[in-house]
Amino acid sequence: MKKIGLMLLFVAIGFSSFAQNEVKPDSELKSPPTFIGGQESMMKFVAENIKYPKEALESETSGTVYTQLLINEKGKIIEVEILRGVSKTLDMEAIRVIEAMPNWKPAMDLDGNPVKSIATLPIAFRMN
Numbered sequence: 001m002k003k004i005g006l007m008l009l010f011v012a013i014g015f016s017s018f019a020q021n022e023v024k025p026d027s028e029l030k031s032p033p034t035f036i037g038g039q040e041s042m043m044k045f046v047a048e049n050i051k052y053p054k055e056a057l058e059s060e061t062s063g064t065v066y067t068q069l070l071i072n073e074k075g076k077i078i079e080v081e082i083l084r085g086v087s088k089t090l091d092m093e094a095i096r097v098i099e100a101m102p103n104w105k106p107a108m109d110l111d112g113n114p115v116k117s118i119a120t121l122p123i124a125f126r127m128n
Contacts, residue, residue: 030108033071033117035101042101050097052125053089061087064124065094073114075103083120094123 026032035042056062063086070079080098085091098121107117 028110029115029117030110030112033069033075033107033119034105036075036103036105045101046097046123049100050093050123052127053093055089056087056093056125057127059087060127061090062125062127063087063090064122065091066120066122067094067098069098069119069121071104071106071117071119073106073116075106075114077101077104086125090125093125097123 035045064084065086066083068081068083069077070081072078077098080095082091082095104119106114109115
């Protein structure tokens with residue numbers, strides 16, 4: 001029986017915020033959105049909730065799914081987009097787990113007000 005491993009990469013990069021349909025540069029953010037509890041807590045959440053799709057296991061499909069999250073002023077993930085996918089099944093599993101995440105701490109503008117923002121989150125699926 002093959003040993004299956006799941007490697008998760010959590011690098012939230014490319015933060016931007018929206019105001020009046022404009023994307024603000026990172027320099028206009030006091031703080032980016034963050035998963036409550038930090039990266040370690042996010043890794044634990046994903047590890048406990050992700051399921052390697054049967055079809056991907058059978059076809060030995062692996063790779064990194066790059067996603068982009070739109071996080072509103074309350075920290076709720078309101079949209080998930082695939083920036084670069086691997087396969088339909090792995091892409092859909094990445095989206096499913098992200099959509100199940102609890103609210104994040106929202107990004108803050110320079111005045112300390114919560115703002116809508118974008119975060120990029122790669123999730124790597126690997127078979128050992």
